[in-house]
Amino acid sequence: MQPRSSRERWSDHGRLLARGLGQTLLTVGVVVLLFAVYQVWFTGVMNSYRQSQLTNALTEQWDRGADPLAADSGSLPTPPIGSGVALIRIPALGSDYVKVIVEGTTQDALTDGPGHYVGSARPGEVGNFAVAGHRGGYGSPFDDLDKLVAGDAIVIETRSDYFVYRVLGDRATGDPTVRDQEGLPGREVVDASRIDVVLPVPSRPGELPTRRLLTLTTCQERYFTLDRMIIHAEMVGDPRPKANGLPEELR
Template identity: 40%
Template sequence: MSSGLGSALRFTIRLGAELAITAGVVLAAFVFYLLVWTNHQTAQAQDDLLEDFHAEQADASKGGGKGAVEKPESGDGLGVLHIPALGEDWEWVVVEGVTDDDLADGPGHFPGTALPGEVGNFAVAGHRSTHGEPFANLDQLEVGDPIVVETVDGWLTYQVMWERILAPSATEVLDPVAGHPGEKAEQRTMTLVTCHPRWGSSERLVIGTQLVERRGPTAGPPDVLA
């Protein structure tokens, strides 16, 4: 092999090795961003939202609060979601909106659907991976499990009624009566939506619930949170 050909071969091998190392570093940085940094950002956002929520509760208890927001703006906190089946300390502030920026702060309320406790469908989406993974284990819920929404005006306890795996195009689950387009709502329901499988987005995991108990702010949390 001539010296010129050998040098070219060595250069090609060295270049390939350097590119592989660079690609590995870039991939590692991307994985770190997804699995660590986005979770950190979301945790900070949730801390701020929870602090604001507790301040609103304190104002309301003194008679100076405005109560629940009737027309929330994107990013506003609507209340705190508690799912006892996913852990005693499982709580997430639900924000208004389902844009990427909204969902980076926590579970998001679909604008145009009912607000917590209203007649109709209070529909909420959340990440199942990255950004704190609020709905990572949503598939562990079973029919009959309670889900509590804590608002400035009190406590709302919903009960899981059904679970389905649907196509992303099945937007009828956001209708006033989930899955029944055009039907008039008479019940107070909540629908939770997330990606399925956990690390994919080819389908949607949808949990349907119905309001079973309402408590005022002075009554204290429901027994399922005791």
């Protein structure tokens, strides 16, 4: 038998290497696909279930007369992390857009819904009512925040009142990136380290607030990003008592 040439041996090695590489790429592809299914579908199903539970629990709490985020409840203990505290409605994202806001912005809390930054203002208070939420996976509550334009309403519902905020920016053109006289835009993109955007006066440490603001924070990209998309809105008018029916923005 003729000994195999070096070229033949290298050819066999090449085929084995190519086969191994192909199998590795196939395995990686399957893993990525399974992760995508988990991230988008499975976490969405679980979030929908948890939102339903939170809605029932919050409704029962309201029926008992308790309101964890009432403007006059500042002397009460902070609600438990992960518990439902209010509802957020954004008509521009659909007449059926409603999510339960939970207390806290821990990883576990945000898997259940948008989370109220502990220590930030309550709805309707002077200061900054700040809420974080996922853009990709876990129900993607803030997936479409980039579609909001200047003047769009964001409605926070508590046990007794609706609080209507409107996205800042140039209402004449709808451009939310235009800054107001105090330098605050309706939408901006910042580095993830910029926690100052949820201060009582956004991006101005130490200043005393005079406005009733709302800030929403989420990822700039849907699944991985080092930047954050920020939406700033300001409350218009007084709280709307629920006893008077739905506010105009929700009709």
